[in-house]
Amino acid sequence: xxxxxxxxxxxxxxxxxxxxxxxxxxxxxxxxxxxxxxxxxxxxxxxxxxxxxxxxxxxxxxxxxxxxxxxxxxxxxxxxxxxxxxxxxxxxxxxxxxxxxxxxxxxxxxxxxxxxxxxxxxxxxxxxxxxxxxxxxxxxxxxxxxxxxxxxxxxxxxxxxxxxxxxxxxxxxxxxxxxxxxxxxxxxxxxxxxxxxxxxxxxxxxxxxxxxxxxxxxxxxxxxxxxxxxxxxxxxxxxxxxxxxxxxxxxxxxxxxxxxxxxxxxxxxxxxxxxxxxxxxxxxxxxxxxxxxxxxxxxxxxxxxxxxxxxxxxxxxxxxxxxxxxxxxxxxxxxxxxxxxxxxxxxxxxxxxxxxxxxxxxxxxxxxxxxxxxxxxxxxxxxxxxxxxxxxxxxxxxxxxxxxxxxxxxxxxxxxxxxxxxxxxxxxxxxxxxxxxxxxxxxxxxxxxxxxxxxxxxxxxxxxxxxxxxxxxxxxxxxxxxxxxxxxxxxxxx
Amino acid sequence: xxxxxxxxxxxxxxxxxxxxxxxxxxxxxxxxxxxxxxxxxxxxxxxxxxxxxxxxxxxxxxxxxxxxxxxxxxxxxxxxxxxxxxxxxxxxxxxxxxxxxxxxxxxxxxxx
Numbered sequence: 062x063x064x065x066x067x068x069x070x071x072x073x074x075x076x077x078x079x080x081x082x083x084x085x086x087x088x089x090x091x092x093x094x095x096x097x098x099x100x101x102x103x104x105x106x107x108x109x110x111x112x113x114x115x116x117x118x119x120x121x122x123x124x125x126x127x128x129x130x131x132x133x134x135x136x137x138x139x140x141x142x143x144x145x146x147x148x149x150x151x152x153x154x155x156x157x158x159x160x161x162x163x164x165x166x167x168x169x170x171x172x173x174x175x176x177x178x179x180x181x182x183x184x185x186x187x188x189x190x191x192x193x194x195x196x197x198x199x200x201x202x203x204x205x206x207x208x209x210x211x212x213x214x215x216x217x218x219x220x221x222x223x224x225x226x227x228x229x230x231x232x233x234x235x236x237x238x239x240x241x242x243x244x245x246x247x248x249x250x251x252x253x254x255x256x257x258x259x260x261x262x263x264x265x266x267x268x269x270x271x272x273x274x275x276x277x278x279x280x281x282x283x284x285x286x287x288x289x290x291x292x293x294x295x296x297x298x299x300x301x302x303x304x305x306x307x308x309x310x311x312x313x314x315x316x317x318x319x320x321x322x323x324x325x326x327x328x329x330x331x332x333x334x335x336x337x338x339x340x341x342x343x344x345x346x347x348x349x350x351x352x353x354x355x356x357x358x359x360x361x362x363x364x365x366x367x368x369x370x371x372x373x374x375x376x377x378x379x380x381x382x383x384x385x386x387x388x389x390x391x392x393x394x395x396x397x398x399x400x401x402x403x404x405x406x407x408x409x410x411x412x413x414x415x416x417x418x419x420x421x422x423x424x425x426x427x428x429x430x431x432x433x434x435x436x437x438x439x440x441x442x443x444x445x446x447x448x449x450x451x452x453x454x455x456x457x458x459x460x461x462x463x464x465x466x467x468x469x470x471x472x473x474x475x476x477x478x479x480x481x482x483x484x485x486x487x488x489x490x491x492x493x494x495x496x497x498x499x500x501x502x503x504x505x506x507x508x509x510x511x512x513x514x515x516x517x518x519x520x521x522x523x524x525x526x527x528x529x530x531x532x533x534x535x536x537x538x539x540x541x542x543x544x545x546x547x548x549x550x551x552x553x554x555x
Numbered sequence: 556x557x558x559x560x561x562x563x564x565x566x567x568x569x570x571x572x573x574x575x576x577x578x579x580x581x582x583x584x585x586x587x588x589x590x591x592x593x594x595x596x597x598x599x600x601x602x603x604x605x606x607x608x609x610x611x612x613x614x615x616x617x618x619x620x621x622x623x624x625x626x627x628x629x630x631x632x633x634x635x636x637x638x639x640x641x642x643x644x645x646x647x648x649x650x651x652x653x654x655x656x657x658x659x660x661x662x663x664x665x666x667x
Binding site for chain 2 (some may be wrong): 119138140143170178
């Protein structure tokens, strides 16, 4: 093979060490040719040679500026005229080589100036790392919640993939920050004493591993995305890709046209802020449009649902057929290989039914998924907590809340008020949950597991073996024998 | 945006600004400095081009032309001011050194 790929790491604190590494590679017949993302090193085949390498910090791109092709060419030709040959470059470094024994002027001739450049690069990198850590911590917390308690975290592959990556990113960033700060602290003193810069010999193995893992997960992510869009025809996934793609294109255009231009700095900053605002607004607008589209559903003469799908629709429960909108979203993940969500909606009369079907990998996972649905059903009850506290405090007996949803009589309400407020709220919430989320003790459905998830029994989760079906209907009672009969037949649960 | 003049210039900063009293391109700056200092000071391309970017951003120099992958520069008033201030600072240093060379210990001990 005429090329070689290596997972390595280049930064302002270790680049002279890498120069030695390139020299070693050259003696084995490999010359560094390209570096991507500071980690992916591509070598090309050469005759083994003894070469000297010089790596110089040279800022090619910042937030607001980017060296043009002619500027890079000029720098390159000047380096070549003092005896060096161009090898590769990154955003912050240029790499040159020459044959051993041939005289050439050093690319960096002043330690103090070199350190100033490194400080400039380092400060920006550190700011980016701090921001990264904050963002990853937030994503980790959000993903953790989803993965541990959420239904989507179970059925969706993306939180599962990101959850694996995030701790590595956080730790990687912390390692970098530690070494950068150590480098600047030590060398600030060195430079003020007129000494040379001391570079790090740390191997950054963890950071290299994180890059490798990220690349692998990115490949899995892309495969999963393509599978979802092409085979599962999950248009939501496709729509989900569009906003980040538009944002990426905007930043790309900014990078190509605005950064290298001779526009005043103020104008460039204005352009960047405009793009950042656009990057925030586009996804919000897009997903609002998408949500409205989903709510309205599709009206087609031919249903999008074949008999293979275990779903129920509005017309299953009407004598006369009504005009119905419907939508189907298919998903897949490691824990739940088959799942889909079906929305059935009508305007006259206004009704909607949502069916979420999942087939888990194992029965234990299916049982866990049922528990997730039960946890999910507790959330709207928890939202009432503040309201309950307020009414208890003020002594207002709201019938719809206490009598209907918690079966707490006025007498019981007054007794609760006399005790500790926190306990009273807890008791009320507990009662609401116990009333809303109940097992099918009468075995009306005759399935492995059945739970009604609200007081009206218009929400239900069913499990038969590895299959879990969640249904939410605006005006059906899933304890009604007629409804059960129709639903079981349609869902093939007889 | 033009920034305030720096107080102390490093050796490469001083010589690069000095060389830009006339319009020059990058390689010519390196050759001029080496000639001016009789080989004592050599400025590498990495050092030079970082300084040129910084000076241009701070308004100390301006690009005069960009032709055939060669940009030429000339010093601006802010850059001239920086050189003048540096020369005054260096003159003060030399004067102080001259006084010490003349021998002024008695003057110091009897200063009160």
